[in-house]
Amino acid sequence: MSAADLARDGSGLESTVWRRLRSDRLALAAAAFLALLVLACFVGAPLAARVLGHGPNEYFPQATNYVAAGSFSTLQPVGPWTWVQNQGAGGSASRTGKTLFLLGADGPLGHDELLQLLYGGRTTLEIAFGATLLALLIGIVLGTAAGFFGGRTDLLTSRLTELVAAFPLLLLVTAIGWTIGARLNSVTLALFPRGVVALVVILGAFTWPYPARIVRSQVVELREREFIDAARVIGSGQWRTIRIHVLPYLAAPLLVYGSLIFAANVVLEAALSALNLGLQLDVPDWGAMLSQNWGTLIFSAVNGGAAPIQGTAWTQAFPAGAILLTIVALGLVGESLRQAVNPDPEPGTQ
Amino acid sequence: MSRYLVRRLLWGLGLLLVLTFVTYAVFSIIPYDPGRILFPAGAPVTPAQLHAADEKLGVDRPFYVQYTRFLEKLVEHGSLGDNFGGGTVARTIRDTAPLTAFLIVGGALIMLAIAIPLGLLSARYPNTRIDRAILVIAVLGIALHPFVVGVLLKKASGDLHLLPTGGYCPMHHLTPPKTWTVYGAEQVPVAKLSRQLLEEFGYYRSPAVYCSGAPWPWRWFERMVLPWFTFALFFLAFYVRIIRTRLLESYNEPFVLTARAKGADERRVLTHHLLRPVSATIVTMFAFDVGVGITAAMYVETVYGLPGLANQALTALGARNEPGYDLPMMTGIVLVVATTIVVLNILADLAAMKLDPRIRRA
Numbered sequence: 001m002s003a004a005d006l007a008r009d010g011s012g013l014e015s016t017v018w019r020r021l022r023s024d025r026l027a028l029a030a031a032a033f034l035a036l037l038v039l040a041c042f043v044g045a046p047l048a049a050r051v052l053g054h055g056p057n058e059y060f061p062q063a064t065n066y067v068a069a070g071s072f073s074t075l076q077p078v079g080p081w082t083w084v085q086n087q088g089a090g091g092s093a094s095r096t097g098k099t100l101f102l103l104g105a106d107g108p109l110g111h112d113e114l115l116q117l118l119y120g121g122r123t124t125l126e127i128a129f130g131a132t133l134l135a136l137l138i139g140i141v142l143g144t145a146a147g148f149f150g151g152r153t154d155l156l157t158s159r160l161t162e163l164v165a166a167f168p169l170l171l172l173v174t175a176i177g178w179t180i181g182a183r184l185n186s187v188t189l190a191l192f193p194r195g196v197v198a199l200v201v202i203l204g205a206f207t208w209p210y211p212a213r214i215v216r217s218q219v220v221e222l223r224e225r226e227f228i229d230a231a232r233v234i235g236s237g238q239w240r241t242i243r244i245h246v247l248p249y250l251a252a253p254l255l256v257y258g259s260l261i262f263a264a265n266v267v268l269e270a271a272l273s274a275l276n277l278g279l280q281l282d283v284p285d286w287g288a289m290l291s292q293n294w295g296t297l298i299f300s301a302v303n304g305g306a307a308p309i310q311g312t313a314w315t316q317a318f319p320a321g322a323i324l325l326t327i328v329a330l331g332l333v334g335e336s337l338r339q340a341v342n343p344d345p346e347p348g349t350q
Numbered sequence: 351m352s353r354y355l356v357r358r359l360l361w362g363l364g365l366l367l368v369l370t371f372v373t374y375a376v377f378s379i380i381p382y383d384p385g386r387i388l389f390p391a392g393a394p395v396t397p398a399q400l401h402a403a404d405e406k407l408g409v410d411r412p413f414y415v416q417y418t419r420f421l422e423k424l425v426e427h428g429s430l431g432d433n434f435g436g437g438t439v440a441r442t443i444r445d446t447a448p449l450t451a452f453l454i455v456g457g458a459l460i461m462l463a464i465a466i467p468l469g470l471l472s473a474r475y476p477n478t479r480i481d482r483a484i485l486v487i488a489v490l491g492i493a494l495h496p497f498v499v500g501v502l503l504k505k506a507s508g509d510l511h512l513l514p515t516g517g518y519c520p521m522h523h524l525t526p527p528k529t530w531t532v533y534g535a536e537q538v539p540v541a542k543l544s545r546q547l548l549e550e551f552g553y554y555r556s557p558a559v560y561c562s563g564a565p566w567p568w569r570w571f572e573r574m575v576l577p578w579f580t581f582a583l584f585f586l587a588f589y590v591r592i593i594r595t596r597l598l599e600s601y602n603e604p605f606v607l608t609a610r611a612k613g614a615d616e617r618r619v620l621t622h623h624l625l626r627p628v629s630a631t632i633v634t635m636f637a638f639d640v641g642v643g644i645t646a647a648m649y650v651e652t653v654y655g656l657p658g659l660a661n662q663a664l665t666a667l668g669a670r671n672e673p674g675y676d677l678p679m680m681t682g683i684v685l686v687v688a689t690t691i692v693v694l695n696i697l698a699d700l701a702a703m704k705l706d707p708r709i710r711r712a
Contacts, residue, residue: 028650060669137380154634159365162691163369165691166691166692167369167688209638213638257588257591258587259489260492263587266495267495267649268494290495309466316498320494320497321494323493326495327489327492327493328489328490328493331485331486331493331587332482335482339477346476346598
C-alpha cells in the first residue's frame with residue numbers, strides 16, 4: 001500500500017502524525033528555522049569564510065580599538081558592520097585591502113563574530129545533540145529494563161541511577177580533562193572537531209539518569225495496562241512486547257524532555273568551557289563565546305561602562321540569542337512532535 | 351518498614367564510600383604535584399624539597415593508603431582533615447555550605463511557586479495557545495543561560511536601584527579561628543596572616559563594609575533575591591512539564607472519575623484528589639535534582655560573587671586559576687553533597703509513600 005493510500009485510509013500512524021504536524025503552523029516555522037540553522041552552520045559556515053576571505057580563528061588586532069604600542073588600549077572589539085584592515089596575525093602578506101566584519105569582532109583577539117557564531121553553532125549542535133542522544137539511549141535501555149522486568153533488575157538499575165545522579169559531574173570531568181582528555185580529544189571519527197566526541201561521551205554518560213527515571217515510571221505504568229496483558233496472553237514474547245507495545249509510548253514524553261535535556265546540555269557545555277575543561281580555543285562554540293564574554297557585560301553593568309574592560313553588549317547578545325532561538329524552536333518542535341506521535345491523544349489534539 | 355530503612359541507609363553508606371574512594375583514585379591519576387602549593391609560584395624547587403612537601407601534606411603514600419588514613423581519621427576523630435591551601439575542611443564547609451543550602455532551598459521554593467500555577471494552567475487547557483505560551487515561557491528559563499539571566503537581572507535591578515547586584519551578607523558574622531593550619535602542617539597564629547588571605551576565605555567580611563544600611567535579616571535577604579530567581583528559572587521548565595504531564599495522566603484515573611461522579615467540582619478534585627499524587631512526584635524529583643542543583647549553584651554563585659560551597663568547589667578544583675586539586679577539600683565537598691542527596695532521596699521516597707498509596711503498595 002502506498003503512503004497516499006494510507007493517508008486516504010486514515011488509519012496509518014504516519015499519516016495521523018503528518019496530519020497533526022501539518023496543522024501546527026508555529027511548530028512548522030520553528031522546524032524551518034532549525035533546518036535553516038543547521039544549513040547555515042554546516043554548509044554556510046565554510047561558504048561565509050570563503051566569501052569574507054578570512055577564517056573564524058584568524059585574529060585581527062585592528063578589529064579592536066587597539067592603538068599603536070605604548071599607549072593604553074582596552075582592546076574593545078569593533079561593532080557590527082565594520083571594514084577591518086586585512087592584516088591578520090597569520091602573517092600572509094598576500095592579504096591586502098579591507099575585509100568585512102558583518103557582526104563585528106568577538107573580543108580582545110578580534111575574531112570575526114559571525115564566523116565564530118556559525119562554526120560555533122556547528123560544535124554546539126553536535127555536542128548537545130550527540131550527548132542528548134546518548135543519554136536518551138542509555139536512559140531508554142536501563143529505564144525500560146528496570147520498569148518492565150522489575151524485581152532485582154529494577155533495584156540494581158535504580159541504585160545505579162542514584163549513584164550517577166549523586167556523583168559530582170564536574171569532579172569527574174576535571175579528572176578526565178587532565179588525564180585521558182588529550183587522548184579522548186583526539187578522537188574525531190574523522191568527522192567532528194577535536195574534543196566534540198569527548199564532550200558527547202562525558203555529558204551523555206552523566207545525564208542519563210533523567211531520561212532513565214522518566215522511562216522507568218512510564219514503563220511501570222504501562223506494564224499494568226490491559227493491552228500489555230493481552231499481548232502476553234496471545235503469546236507475545238518479552239522483547240516483542242517491549243518493541244511493539246512499550247517503546248511507541250515512550251516517544252511522546254521523551255521528545256519534550258529530550259529537548260529540555262538538549263537545552264541543559266548547552267548550558268553544561270558552556271560550564272565546562274568556562275572552567276577551561278571544554279574545547280580548545282581554536283574550536284569555537286556558543287557556550288565558550290558566552291562564558292568568555294559574560295564578564296565584560298557585568299563589568300559594564302556594575303561600573304556604568306567605566307570599567308577598564310569595556311563592555312560590549314553584542315558579543316554576548318549574539319551567542320545568547322543564538323542559544324535562545326535554537327532552544328525555543330527545539331522546544332516548540334519537540335512539543336508538536338510529542339502531540340503528534342502520542343498514541344494516547346490528550347484533550348485538544350485534533 | 352524499618353528493614354527497608356536500614357537497607358536504604360546501608361546502601362547510602364556504600365555509595366558514600368564509593369564516591370570518596372573515586373575522589374581519591376582520581377587524585378592519584380591526575381598529573382598534578384600538590385607539594386608545589388607550599389612554594390611560591392615559579393620558584394625553583396628541588397625534587398628533595400618537593401618530596402618533603404609531599405610528605406608534609408601526606409600525599410607521598412599510595413592513594414589507597416591515603417584513603418584508609420582518611421577513613422581512620424573520619425571514624426576515629428570525626429575529622430575531615432586540613433585543606434592543602436590552609437584551614438580545616440570542616441570549618442570551610444561550615445562557613446560556605448549554609449549559603450549554598452539557602453540558595454538551593456530558596457530557589458526551589460520560588461521555582462515551585464511559579465511552576466505549580468503554570469503547570470496547573472497548562473493541564474487545565476492542554477494543547478491550546480495558553481499551553482503553548484506556558485511552554486515557551488518555561489523553556490526561556492533554560493534557553494536564557496544562567497549567565498544571561500544573571501546579567502539581565504543584575505542590570506535591571508542595578509538600573510532601577512532595586513536590589514544589591516552582588517556579594518553576600520552572611521546571617522552571622524564569621525570570625526576566623528585563633529590558629530590557622532597552613533598547608534596542612536604548621537599551626538600559625540591568625541594574627542600573623544594577612545588580612546587579604548583571611549578575606550579570601552570569607553572572614554572579616556564585616557557588614558559595615560559589604561552590607562549597607564538595611565537591618566539584619568533584610569540585608570541577607572535582599573542579596574539572595576536575584577540569585578534565587580536565577581536559580582529558579584533554570585529548573586522551571588522541567589517542573590512545569592512534569593506537573594502538567596502528571597495532572598493530565600491523572601485526570602482520567604478511576605479515583606478522579608469516582609470523585610467527579612460523586613459530584614466534586616474541578617476545584618475540589620484538584621485540591622483533594624490530584625494534589626497528593628502530583629506532590630509525590632515533585633518530592634522525588636526534587637531530591638533527585640539536588641546534584642544538578644549544585645552544578646547550577648556554581649553558575650549562580652559565580653555570577654553573583656557568592657562565597658558558597660559550589661564556589662569553594664570551583665576553587666578546590668583549581669578552575670579559578672591554574673590546575674589544582676585540593677584533595678581534602680574535594681573529598682569533604684563530595685561527602686557533604688552526596689550525604690545530602692542520599693538522605694534527601696530516602697526522605698523523599700518515604701514522603702512519596704505517605705502521599706501516594708499506590709507507591710506504598712508497589
